[in-house]
Amino acid sequence: MKILVAETISEKGIEKLMNEGMTVDVNTKLSREELLKVIGEYDAIIVRSVTKINEEFYRRATKLKVVGRAGNGVDNIDMEGATKRGIIVVNTPESNVVSAAEHTIGLLISSCRNIPQAHARLGKRVWDRSNLKGVELLNKTVGIVGLGRIGSLVATRLKAFGMNVVAYDPYISDARFKKYGVEKKENLEELMKEADFITVHTPKTEETMGMIGKDQFRVAKKGVRVVNCARGGIIDEQALEEALKEKIVASAGIDVLVGEPNPTSPLLDFDNVIITPHLGADTVEAQDNVGITVAQEVISALRGEMVPNAVNLPTIQSQELETLKAYLQLGEVLGKIYYQLEKEAVEKVEITYSGEVAALETSMLTLAILKGIFEPVLKEKVNYVNAALTAESRGVTVTESRESAESNCLALIQVKIISKNKTFTISGTVLGKGGGRIVELNGYEFDVTPSAYMLMAENIDKPGIVGQIGTLLGVSKVNIATMQLGRLASDKRAMMVLAVDSDVPKETLQFIGGVEGVVKVRLVKL
Numbered sequence: 001m002k003i004l005v006a007e008t009i010s011e012k013g014i015e016k017l018m019n020e021g022m023t024v025d026v027n028t029k030l031s032r033e034e035l036l037k038v039i040g041e042y043d044a045i046i047v048r049s050v051t052k053i054n055e056e057f058y059r060r061a062t063k064l065k066v067v068g069r070a071g072n073g074v075d076n077i078d079m080e081g082a083t084k085r086g087i088i089v090v091n092t093p094e095s096n097v098v099s100a101a102e103h104t105i106g107l108l109i110s111s112c113r114n115i116p117q118a119h120a121r122l123g124k125r126v127w128d129r130s131n132l133k134g135v136e137l138l139n140k141t142v143g144i145v146g147l148g149r150i151g152s153l154v155a156t157r158l159k160a161f162g163m164n165v166v167a168y169d170p171y172i173s174d175a176r177f178k179k180y181g182v183e184k185k186e187n188l189e190e191l192m193k194e195a196d197f198i199t200v201h202t203p204k205t206e207e208t209m210g211m212i213g214k215d216q217f218r219v220a221k222k223g224v225r226v227v228n229c230a231r232g233g234i235i236d237e238q239a240l241e242e243a244l245k246e247k248i249v250a251s252a253g254i255d256v257l258v259g260e261p262n263p264t265s266p267l268l269d270f271d272n273v274i275i276t277p278h279l280g281a282d283t284v285e286a287q288d289n290v291g292i293t294v295a296q297e298v299i300s301a302l303r304g305e306m307v308p309n310a311v312n313l314p315t316i317q318s319q320e321l322e323t324l325k326a327y328l329q330l331g332e333v334l335g336k337i338y339y340q341l342e343k344e345a346v347e348k349v350e351i352t353y354s355g356e357v358a359a360l361e362t363s364m365l366t367l368a369i370l371k372g373i374f375e376p377v378l379k380e381k382v383n384y385v386n387a388a389l390t391a392e393s394r395g396v397t398v399t400e401s402r403e404s405a406e407s408n409c410l411a412l413i414q415v416k417i418i419s420k421n422k423t424f425t426i427s428g429t430v431l432g433k434g435g436g437r438i439v440e441l442n443g444y445e446f447d448v449t450p451s452a453y454m455l456m457a458e459n460i461d462k463p464g465i466v467g468q469i470g471t472l473l474g475v476s477k478v479n480i481a482t483m484q485l486g487r488l489a490s491d492k493r494a495m496m497v498l499a500v501d502s503d504v505p506k507e508t509l510q511f512i513g514g515v516e517g518v519v520k521v522r523l524v525k526l
């Protein structure tokens, strides 16, 4: 597999990729045109915040399976474009947050104590202490916008300075505010009115861009000090300029700007603004963490393994991963059987989870089932990333319910596939280390271990049929590994599932179909 590393990552990450047998090209100097020219050769790309992964890029990236973001923010990556093509996007959301939080504190203190300005004077060999008076943090109020990973690390650190910490984040629980001892603000205006310092830690989204703008500065305390170590534009840059001119803002510490690289920002003209060129994650520790983590994730994703930090997939807790794996395999199998037995277009898929499995990340299991259903019949690649979108674009309604998450009741995945004229059902379980089992199919009860070739035959429930099918397979030199029978007494019907060691020739299937009493026979391949 070929990986392009298009922005600088730690050598440790590159070593890891190579040690795992990947072909790695490190080329951090490609122009956009050059990148677009070569990307068609690669299975994966690793980027940081600079490379724009957009529609134009995807159109040229015909072999691409994975985008690895060596960092946290994914605003430079068009997620929809990746998802519809089944390209998995991974990032390293935990790996650089301490560095970003520490840089925030650095910017806050440096700006309110004029440290870079003072150093610049001394750099010119001038010892001048005038007009450099700063302010203390003790007993001041800091308003944090976005109390996520970085926001909460900043909160903890600023509390140690004796600050009163308030935060605005409408998307997290009250418990999280409590956990960090932070006072919750119901709206941004309240925070703006009270804060002596404001620091933003939200992702860049349509909602957050410009969220601190003209109107917000109008209600801010005169002399407020601001920090932006999240994304350029969350504090509107023009509004900040005006607020600086009007002396509403006393100082600003900025790590990120709109349109990076941006060495000519008008904000650089202000003596009370300090700016670093997006250095929040630039520490030895963060870069090693990020590089190693992204390398591992890209390797796993290329190998088709589960990746806990896949951005366009449900999040999986690492302790859940092992248990989930067996159910994911089972889910795919349950889905894969449908179109091999039935020819009617799926209209609705209803999935019920019960027992142990109901407590797992079932949205991921639903994706596994959908992948299983559509993969065998579609030309396009169907994987976990685009399975839900594939169902939606084919007008298939998918519902998911959980019956009981009690661990003492049988863990069961029940799939009901509804088409225009029929309802097909299939259920399965996982038996500890024994792996997945199909326990029900259209009302017939079994205990079938899924295998590569399974002959499924439905027949009138009468003597002699099993023997004839066995004979026909024997004549064709197809060895039977296991056999399971189920019956529906009410309909006088029976079904047999034979695991066979090899493919069954078409003629043999035709002969079996011709046996008197056999209603339907299909070879299912997994």
Ligand SMILES: NC(=O)C1=CN([C@@H]2O[C@H](COP(=O)(O)OP(=O)(O)OC[C@H]3O[C@@H](n4cnc5c(N)ncnc54)[C@H](O)[C@@H]3O)[C@@H](O)[C@H]2O)C=CC1
Pocket: 072, 073, 074, 093, 096, 097, 100, 145, 146, 147, 148, 149, 150, 151, 168, 169, 170, 171, 172, 201, 202, 203, 204, 207, 208, 211, 229, 230, 231, 255, 256, 278, 279, 280, 281, 282
């Ligand atoms: N300067 C740098 O080098 C770095 C910058 N970052 C940036 O830091 C930011 C935050 O990262 P994390 O804390 O890891 O993210 P996170 O996802 O853990 O936290 C973000 C928080 O923002 C909140 N939020 C979202 N929209 C909001 C809104 N409209 N109003 C208020 N709160 C809102 C969310 O509920 C969440 O709690 C990201 O933008 C990331 O790109 C991250 C690492 C390094």
Ligand SMILES: O=C(O)C(=O)COP(=O)(O)O
Pocket: 048, 049, 050, 070, 071, 072, 073, 074, 096, 278, 280, 281, 282
């Ligand atoms: O991880 C993030 O979100 C960052 O902003 C760091 O960006 P970078 O990888 O240093 O270009």
